Amino acid sequence: MNSTKKGMDDKKFNFYCSILIFLISILLFSILTSRMKNIITANSGREIGFYGAVLDYGIPALPTAFTEKDKVEKHQSFKDNMLNILGIKSKTSLSIIGKEISYLGNVSGEKDDCRLTMRDPENVFDKFSLNEDQVFEQENKVENNQPVKNCPVYDPKLKKKLSNNPEVLIYHTHTCESYKPNVISSKDKTQNVCAVGEEIKKELESKYGIAVLHDTTVHDVAAYNKSYERSRPTVEKYLKQYKDFKIIIDLHRDSIENKDAVTFNVNNEKVAKFAFVMTRKNPHFNKNMEVVNKMASISNKLYPGLYKGLFCYNYGKKFYNQDLNNNMVLMEVGSHVNTIEESKGTGKYVARIIAEYINGKN
CATH class of the missing domain: 3.40.630.40 (Zn-dependent exopeptidases)
Known part of the structure; x- marks a missing residue:
């Protein structure tokens, strides 16, 4: 009887833990989403471009509200905004990687006859040291x-x-x-x-x-x-x-x-x-x-x-x-x-x- 009761208690405990983890995940997702929205609104004013890009990356078959212009820009805006969420200016950051480690090649995704935009003029993921703390x-x-x-x-x-x-x-x-x-x-x-x-x-x-x-x-x-x-x-x-x-x-x-x-x-x-x-x-x-x-x-x-x-x-x-x-x-x-x-x-x-x-x- 005691072992049966203990088993039921364990199941309840696991159930409540699962609920708690689920609620925490929802909270974290909400905070992240809010952060995304604020960044997009502040930096680009195009929420649909970012969220549409998320859907398009995750579920390519799902129709989204992209205009033709959006389709051209969505990949870059998605990358920029994801890096912004992490507090990184994408052009600056990605340039740094290519700067001192030139043998890594073109990390900016731009054509070979252009270069990693050193800071857009605002980008520089400097090649000198990738493990800097700041x-x-x-x-x-x-x-x-x-x-x-x-x-x-x-x-x-x-x-x-x-x-x-x-x-x-x-x-x-x-x-x-x-x-x-x-x-x-x-x-x-x-x-x-x-x-x-x-x-x-x-x-x-x-x-x-x-x-x-x-x-x-x-x-x-x-x-x-x-x-x-x-x-x-x-x-x-x-x-x-x-x-x-x-x-x-x-x-x-x-x-x-x-x-x-x-x-x-x-x-x-x-x-x-x-x-x-x-x-x-x-x-x-x-x-x-x-x-x-x-x-x-x-x-x-x-x-x-x-x-x-x-x-x-x-x-x-x-x-x-x-x-x-x-x-x-x-x-x-x-x-x-x-x-x-x-x-x-x-x-x-x-x-x-x-x-x-x-x-x-x-």
Whole structure:
């Protein structure tokens, strides 16, 4: 009798547990649905697009209320809204995955001849570090995609006698990051980021008297995931030899697929935009950011729209070596969809900005 009663009690207990779990599931679903609705209403104003997409993904045979336009947009809006529910800007987020891990290919779903929209202009799932606990992205306050004309590239007032000691150090943690028409990664230093660094060096030395040490050591072939470990001794070697530099640039390129987001028209010339990637937890962050903010301000004044924006990690990989010096920055020039000529074209504008920073009164 007791065992029978115990069995009935167990069944009741299991039944009530099932009811409780069911009610909790309904509550969670309601909260999630409410969250979805708020996001859709706030961000797109098209509830039918999202809910229709949910039905269409889950039950493809079920007729939905899509217009022809909806059918074209539904997949993108579904992805965007699902990522928004998680607190992620889809364009920013998906770009990050493709950025430093370019061999993953096009993760944005866009065509190969476009690139991962680096932040729409607002997207960057940065390739540098996928396991960051927190990332922060700040678009440039000067939003300008219109052509800029009559912007002097060279200012003779900034020229001085060339120093014997280098004031600028340029190196490349991901030395093989390349541009079109070349492959996405190449040791050819006339087609990869080394060519951009060399252009900046040539401009600074010949036009502004600023000596540049440009190191083109390949750090990313033997072990890509240990690129920062391999480039760190390179920086340390030069810091030991020269003690300090006015600015140290780890020069990269992005992997954004949307070319419009990283290309700028200045003086009737298409050039690649540039951006900074920094680490907030490194002990020199505040000093590093003084360099970034001054260069961004100069760029916005001279060539509004050329500077794309700032992207921050907490730690990055070994702080991207920014913990080694107050004047360390990681700069990205263009993306793999930019041509080498567009990216080298940016070199003379970046050189002018650096010259204003070092030789000017800013």
